[in-house]
Amino acid sequence: MSHTLVVCKPKLPEQYLAQRLDLKYQLEQAQHANVLYFPVFELVPDFAAMGEINSWLSQETERTKRMIVFVSPSVLEITVTHMGKWPTDVYCGVMGRQSAKLASDLGVPQDRIIAPTGEGNDETEDSDGLARLVSSQFEAGSCEVLVCKGPRGRVEFPKKLENMQHGVKVLECYDRRVIKQSDAQCEALLSLSNSAVLWITSSETIDALDRELELRVDPRLDVLRMQSVVLTTHPRITAKCKELGYAHVVQIATGIQSVNSWLNSNKKSMDNNKPTPASTPAPATPPAARVGTGQIAQANNQWLGKAAFFISVVSFVLILLIAFAGKNQIEKTRMAFGERIQKESTTLDLVKEDIGEAGDLAKDLKTRFDVLEQAQKEEASQRASLEEIYNSLLSSRTEVSLSEVEQLISIAKRQLYLLGNVNGAAIALTQAIELLESSEKPSLLNLRVALEKDLSEIKALPTDDLLRLAISLDSVVNSVESLPMLSSVDATKDQTLAEMTDEPAANNNTEAPPVQPNQNTALGFQQAWITVKDLAKTVWYDVKSLVEVTKVDSPEVLLLSSRQETDLRNSLRLSLLNARISLLSRQATLLRSDLERSSNLLNTYFDTQSIQVQRAQSVIGEIGKVQLDLVLPELQATSAALRLAVAGQQGERQ
Template sequence: MTYTLVVCKPRLPEQYLTQRVELKSALDQAGHSNILYFPVFELIPDFSAMSEIGHWLKQEAPQPNRLVVFVSPSVLEIVLTHLGGWPSNVFCGVMGKQSAKLALDLGVPQSQVIAPTGDGPDESEDSDGLARLLAKQFEAGTCDVLVCKGPRGRVEFPVKLENMGHAVKVLECYDRRVIEQSDLQSNCLFELGASAALWVTSSETIEVLDQQLALKSDPRLTILREQSTVLTTHPRIAAKCRELGYAHVVQIATGIQSVNSWLKSNKKSMDNNKPITATLPPVSPSTATAQPASQWLGKAAFFISVLSFVLILLIAFAGKNQIEKTRMAFGERIQKESTTLDLVKEDFGKSSDLTKDLKTRFDLLELAQKEEASQRASLEEVYNSLLASRTEVSLSEVEQLISIAKRQLYLLGNVKGASIALSQAIELLEGTEKPSLLNLRTALEKDLSEINALPTDDLLKLAISLDSVVNSVESLPMLSSVQATTDQTLAELTEEPATNPAAAQTESSANGSAPSETNSSFSFEQGWTVVKQVAKAVWYDIKSLVEVTKVNSPEVLLLSSRQETDLRNTLRLSLLNARISLLSRQATLLKSDLERSAALINTYFDTQALQVQRAQSVINEISEVQLDLVLPELQATTAALRLAVAGQQGERQ
């Protein structure tokens, strides 16, 4: 049986596209052709609540921690779209992995997202799981919480937070408006029957949907309740569906991935679920004819046969129920495993796409280098042939040199190579007396002067310098590592070094009253002075063990080893992109890649280290290169060459 997915999620206004695009992309990737969008509610944002949220974020918090909790993905997208950016000192609490991914897509940093993972009963993807997670992460009474929700529902969650001692404020950020379903839309749903799989995300949705279908007074509603399958995400929603009379209710995890996994795992199970008929075994002829004269024995045998048949039916029914329960348990387990597998496949697909993109870029770069090498070889070959024969000027050789200059100038942007080719052409035309060749030489000199006026940058040398910076990324010291250069020690910040105890002893000895007293022993005051000086020197050495490093952003010192590795890989990739943009003469992409690389180095690496300073100098040098030059078109040379060739052909005729 092929199911038709009936999406009953609320409809957002047109300006909120993130969830809609993500849902469509997930359904397209899964390849479900049978999809029916059947929204029951339309969400209307409350703009006065948006302004109240902005005022709450700007005011001073009475508690050390601030937290905004979003009870659904819809309210999350509405609020974050109107805010425009997420404050750095506020945590974002959501109810599950789907909302957490949406928060990351809308610009909330991952370190500020608090969401239950759904792994185990303690982190269930609902309000109870989020409440338990907040109780573990924050102490009681240390949070200022703003709960953003819709009308009705989730009333118990703010009460739980207040019981923990937190300061709680509740805002209803949107209102629901029931969408009146047309007869055509309702008939489409009724005709699905057993093939309908309704995806319901709230108890209000299934209740209003059932009320609207009941108003149609269609007997097919009973068939829909008995044969359709309802996919829910919470036991409360499942209980409401059963209360309304829907027979097949399946509870799944949140997210479209869980829906896709359920549809894949149950696509063939219903087709293979055929009824099993039991047949009564025939009565043995020997038993039927054992005592034909005894009528009561025949009745007893018949009664025993009927009783055996009933027992067989009961056993078969019990076995079927047990098999069905086992199949459902295995189906749920397979569903969870397939959901995890789909997520892993998605991450692997992204990594493979990035690898393919990098490989394509490197192949293009190697192809450009090979082409440049071949052009250089051909240029050297022409130059050697010209040196071998200087007695006669060959117009074909001049034409080839001009063609090489054009290729160097327009295809590779090599100003120096084009200048060399035109110079060789001018040298070939030295000593000629033909008017057409004289005009060609004058045009060549004019175009050569325009080319020489252009700035020449050795792109290959700059690319090699950039390669050395890429190779040294692993050894660049970071501010979060122990190799970071310190500004000064704690002792230098507090006081000057103590005086030398030995010098103090010598000075005290020199100031003594008599040589006999100096040789015998120090007085009590002199000894006490020496002890204080030694203690000051020891205390100064202890304070010198503390080194002070000044940073602009404290969070750069809290990077883990994995984050440091990811940061270095990001910097290496940005520098490689800059190298490709440099060799392909793409000024806009080169500027963007260099700015991104410089920002990473200035923020997370020790700028006082020599290696970091060298990398910064290379980046600054490359950023001054002019790639968007207006190259001359060699129009005068082309016109003069055309006249010279025409004149040569006329002389031959």
């Protein structure tokens, strides 16, 4: 009977050909009669996860060595194909000879491959052997390790590396997707029965295969479990197969070479596994021999009866002893199980706490990841803005200069037409000419000549700063409330009644002639009278000084009430505001009328000797000298030259 090799390796996408071609070549060399490809899983590469390999290679570390470990040939081919050229300073760790050969075929240098192949080292071809090999070749804590694997499984290997104090990062580079098997494919497998040799490379593969076959509810599945041979590569896979009920499970080394070796060495025994033919019946015994044989058989039966009774008694005694010993053993076992269950319960509580902490840590990491993602988006936006600014700064210098010149010309027009500020317009045009002096393009020479021509016309105009005069007029408007009026007590007085009539008595005193000794008595009364007379003149002068005299042209200004004073101030303020509007709108006739009205109000009703009133009159006089009926230049030559320069620039850009 010929055997059929059932290959259950996972299916890779079409672009990964290294393992597929090697498997096909090895099977052709072995010349197996029958091969059935029965992939249970399809591997889907996770390109986003594999993108982290380059960032891991570029990050700085204090450790002196780097190594990437691949837990299976599939993840090795997917990852190395995605990486392209292998980094020269990075080691490649694999689990056995098949993975080592595949790594070499994919371009990994031979001196960078670390694998427990059994050649040159005595390690087993599994994760334990690779861990021992890493421990012997690298000092503790000297290596930065990236473990590339699939989902689930191999969780103990990174922990072993962490116990060696190496820096470990785990990366899941693909995901498994269960392949829905067709009825024809399952029928082909179930029909093999005892001729099937299943090659299983993971415990998940045999679990998914068994579940798929159980869905058919076919009694041949039990026959397949009892009679087929299952080849595994790890004790964990072997235990899973036996757990599912497969009777003949054999553990071999990894790789198709080990499968071929086992099949070749067991080919004869598998071919000879055929049902034995029925035995031929024995010849009949002669009648004479039957009598002797009966007597011998009767004696033997009596001896066998006694022996059976003795054995029964001994068995009964042994059963009692076993029952007594079993009771004690059961009690001990029960107590041991109780202690074990209590320990497992404590361990379970600790595991639950660890799971809760891991969940909190996962939430925290997710939050941080969201923050980092948001920061990355903001950084990308800022980078785009900076690129846009940089590109704008790299634009043509002529475009920037022409744009600034256009803005300065616009400012000059506003200063000239709206504000009447000749100096401001001249300054703006001067700056535009200075910008054009640094440019050597012929297309801008005409614009520069036009600007110089218009600038000379502007400089020929009177330089009255209307904006400054308007601000001065605003200050006068704001001070109307504080201007002293002739009718107020604060008005300046011309002179007093005493000053208008005579001089103070103290100034008219003359020195008395010297008194002779013999005249003391006669003249004493005369001196006293003179003193009293001078004192009376002084008192009368002080009384007349209380009367103050102010000369006014219109007597009625001294008789204004508070209401009339308020109305006069409001009239003056309104007249000044109208003058301000006329000044800014360049209405010469209205301006003179408003200024004349304001000046008359100040001269008639306000104290002209006050400093504030004199300042207001000076501002009004200065504004009255302004020439508003000037013909301002329209900057036609500059505007025409600017249009030609802009049109020429757009033509060059196209």
